[in-house]
Every structure is written in C-alpha cells, then in structure tokens.
Amino acid sequence: MTDLFLSSVLSQLELSAIVLKDNFKQPANMQNELNRLLTQTDSFNATIVVDNTGKMLAVALNSLNLETPKFKMKQH
Secondary structure, three states, X not given: OHHHHHHHHHHHHHHHHHHHHOOOXXXXXXXXXXXXXXXXXXXXXXXXXXXXXXXXXXXXXXXXXXXXXXXXXXXX
16 A cells, blocks of 8 residues: 555656756746645645755645745755
C-alpha cells in the first residue's frame, strides 16, 4: 500500500517538474501548477517551488485557512 502511494506521488511530482521547468520565469503559470498539484489529490498539504539558492518562488497551501508562510533566508 505504501509503495503504491509513493509511486503515485512520485508520478505526480514528475509531471509537475516537467511543467514547472518551462515556467520558471512565469510566476502565474508556476502558481497555477502548484494549485493544480495541491488540489488534484489529497497527497500534499502544501506545494512549494524554490530556486537553486533556496528562495521560495511560489507556494500553495491546503484549505486550512493558513496564511502564506514568511521565511527569512540566510545570507551566505
């Protein structure tokens, strides 16, 4: 059962990665894909895109009426 769930989640993430790689410079499209992934199944309670520096580019949260988290990034 766990293997089936993880396989399904990985497939969902793989498809989203393909969509997101072509939309990194288009915030609205990125947000749309995160929202789609979040609502497609009950597999995730949040979806987040970060760049290679750790900067959050888009966030989608579940329907628990949570506010978008605010994170401070460490300066290197």
